[in-house]
Amino acid sequence: DAGITQSPRHKVTETGTPVTLRCHQTENHRYMYWYRQDPGHGLRLIHYSYGVKDTDKGEVSDGYSVSRSKTEDFLLTLESATSSQTSVYFCAISVVAGGTDTQYFGPGTRLTVL
Amino acid sequence: GENVEQHPSTLSVQEGDSAVIKCTYSDSASNYFPWYKQELGKRPQLIIDIRSNVGEKKDQRIAVTLNKTAKHFSLHITETQPEDSAVYFCAASSNTGKLIFGQGTTLQVKP
Numbered sequence: 504d505a506g507i508t509q510s511p512r513h514k515v516t517e518t519g520t521p522v523t524l525r526c527h528q529t530e531n532h533r534y535m536y537w538y539r540q541d542p543g544h545g546l547r548l549i550h551y552s553y554g555v556k557d558t559d560k561g562e563v564s565d566g567y568s569v570s571r572s573k574t575e576d577f578l579l580t581l582e583s584a585t586s587s588q589t590s591v592y593f594c595a596i597s598v599v600a601g602g603t604d605t606q607y608f609g610p611g612t613r614l615t616v617l
Numbered sequence: 618g619e620n621v622e623q624h625p626s627t628l629s630v631q632e633g634d635s636a637v638i639k640c641t642y643s644d645s646a647s648n649y650f651p652w653y654k655q656e657l658g659k660r661p662q663l664i665i666d667i668r669s670n671v672g673e674k675k676d677q678r679i680a681v682t683l684n685k686t687a688k689h690f691s692l693h694i695t696e697t698q699p700e701d702s703a704v705y706f707c708a709a710s711s712n713t714g715k716l717i718f719g720q721g722t723t724l725q726v727k728p
Contacts, residue, residue: 534714545706545718546661561715562618593660597714604714608660
């Protein structure tokens with residue numbers, strides 16, 4: 504499982520409240536990613552990070568922000584949650600080995616916004 | 618930007634038959650094409666990948682083929698088993714490392 508954990512694993516919150524999801528890795532990989540998964544859409548990239556304090560937007564970044572103050576932690580924040588952000592959120596890391604770059608996923612966080 | 622289309626959205630086969638899932642991509646700079654399997658309630662797991670310098674790759678009962686000219690790639694599963702039942706996702710990326718996923722195919726293998 505490439506040493507990736509996510510917390511919380513499940514969360515129910517109300518519209519308008521802030522929410523922060525945490526992704527933690529134990530192997531000092533440089534690249535980390537946040538995706539959301541919705542039926543009929545596959546996995547869509549929200550934000551990614553290529554190092555401490557280095558982040559960039561993905562294809563569905565509106566309404567989300569991220570921070571990476573330590574190599575091992577990548578935080579995803581919904582400043583004011585909306586019902587459209589109800590989804591399953593997956594963190595991923597890139598493992599570079601033998602000249603190849605492969606992404607591995609965390610266990611996911613199921614977020615429900617009421 | 619890059620777009621990946623995946624077909625079919627659902628696929629039902631008898632145990633022992635073969636299954637084929639196809640994906641097309643739009644960005645000619647794409648050079649990495651992984652396939653993920655996701656069981657219900659679980660994380661996506663990488664099952665096979667291919668890079669643009671090869672046309673085919675096999676790993677036991679699964680294989681992936683790539684046609685760069687036509688910009689499509691396919692997953693082939695032979696001798697399907699009930700435990701192959703899952704959702705399969707294709708993806709594509711260029712040197713940016715950002716993966717763009719297809720919409721997924723739900724494969725059902727009937728005993």
